[in-house]
Amino acid sequence: SKDQYILGIETSCDETAVAIIKNGTEIISNVVASQIESHKRFGGVVPEIASRHHVEQFTIVLEEAMTNAKLTFAEIDAIAVTKGPGLVGALLIGVNAAKALAFAHQIPLIGVHHIAGHIYANRLLKEFKFPVLSLVVSGGHTELVLMKEHGHFEVIGETLDDAAGEAYDKVARTLKMPYPGGPHIDRLAHQGNPSIDLPRAWMEGTYHFSFSGLKSAVINTLHNADQKGISIDPKDLAASFQQSVIEVLVTKTERAAKEYNVQQVLLAGGVAANKGLRKALEETFTNEKEIELVIPPLSLCTDNAAMIAAAGSILFEKGVRGKLDMNAYPGLEL
Numbered sequence: 374s375k376d377q378y379i380l381g382i383e384t385s386c387d388e389t390a391v392a393i394i395k396n397g398t399e400i401i402s403n404v405v406a407s408q409i410e411s412h413k414r415f416g417g418v419v420p421e422i423a424s425r426h427h428v429e430q431f432t433i434v435l436e437e438a439m440t441n442a443k444l445t446f447a448e449i450d451a452i453a454v455t456k457g458p459g460l461v462g463a464l465l466i467g468v469n470a471a472k473a474l475a476f477a478h479q480i481p482l483i484g485v486h487h488i489a490g491h492i493y494a495n496r497l498l499k500e501f502k503f504p505v506l507s508l509v510v511s512g513g514h515t516e517l518v519l520m521k522e523h524g525h526f527e528v529i530g531e532t533l534d535d536a537a538g539e540a541y542d543k544v545a546r547t548l549k550m551p552y553p554g555g556p557h558i559d560r561l562a563h564q565g566n567p568s569i570d571l572p573r574a575w576m577e578g579t580y581h582f583s584f585s586g587l588k589s590a591v592i593n594t595l596h597n598a599d600q601k602g603i604s605i606d607p608k609d610l611a612a613s614f615q616q617s618v619i620e621v622l623v624t625k626t627e628r629a630a631k632e633y634n635v636q637q638v639l640l641a642g643g644v645a646a647n648k649g650l651r652k653a654l655e656e657t658f659t660n661e662k663e664i665e666l667v668i669p670p671l672s673l674c675t676d677n678a679a680m681i682a683a684a685g686s687i688l689f690e691k692g693v694r695g696k697l698d699m700n701a702y703p704g705l706e707l
């Protein structure tokens with residue numbers, strides 16, 4: 374039978390990305406233009422600047438993705454685009470571009486949830502074996518998602534305040550490190566000792582998370598030391614913060630994996646790039662012979678369009694089709 378080619382588009386935050394995948398699992402081309410340098414001096418993503426960058430970069434990124442793939446639009450089966458959640462102005466650039474391409478080339482259009490994309494990044498590595506549990510940790514989300522079949526998501530727990538990545542970025546900011554702070558804290562943590570006592574929000578009896586108390590504890594620790602004239606080693610503070618985050622994430626993931634008898638545990642989202650988290654999950658699940666742990670390479674953890682195409686491929690097979698009046702949905706539920 375004929376091969377299936379899906380073109381994916383992602384513009385929900387500060388990455389302009391276009392990718393083409395074959396038969397749902399094979400990356401043919403995967404181009405990402407990052408805007409991080411433009412947002413750094415503001416200490417975070419500035420929505421209007423993000424939109425303007427997407428407008429500038431989109432066609433260039435698309436051209437590179439098509440050239441790398443050596444394909445024409447006549448060979449593309451569907452266009453999958455992130456329709457939410459994210460920054461509305463940023464999402465609209467991708468959605469409108471996708472609609473224009475779908476209309477001009479008479480190709481089916483498919484709207485994809487950004488978090489479904491992060492989860493489906495894993496299918497570019499391993500076929501799913503249900504039930505599947507995903508630990509989704511990004512700048513905007515922290516949740517445990519159970520799947521019993523393709524395209525069906527049950528959020529069994531989520532953060533009640535800050536997302537894990539958000540906590541990383543805020544702690545990094547307090548330590549005067551550049552945006553995004555996650556990778557910097559990660560690096561620092563490996564040079565320090567987790568010797569500072571910081572809280573863990575267990576949210577007993579639930580699979581929910583909370584990271585704002587931990588973030589405040591880090592800020593207070595620095596503030597108190599400052600007032601007393603004591604110096605705190607940022608390496609130790611980073612190590613202690615990281616240990617607290619990882620302990621809660623890994624403990625809850627393991628507990629949920631056992632309760633729901635899952636066959637696979639997937640790691641997803643930008644914070645999945647965290648070396649400490651990857652190592653802790655690997656150590657935990659090597660002893661669980663019935664549960665397979667899948668962790669994507671760093672390039673598929675942070676925002677990209679191959680993951681959007683991968684999620685779109687499943688929707689395409691299910692017959693899901695977007696209409697030309699598709700909008701962007703900044704608060705879209707999974």
Ligand code: KG4
Nearest residue numbers: 511512513538553555643644646647675676
């Ligand atoms: O998924 P993503 O690229 O964008 C969102 O959809 O939010 O995630 C970005 C988040 C940022 O908060 C960034 O600091 C965090 O992922 N991050 C990390 C690491 N690399 C990226 N957090 C901790 N450790 C890392 N190595």
Ligand code: ZN
Nearest residue numbers: 511642643676
């Ligand atoms: Zn993301």
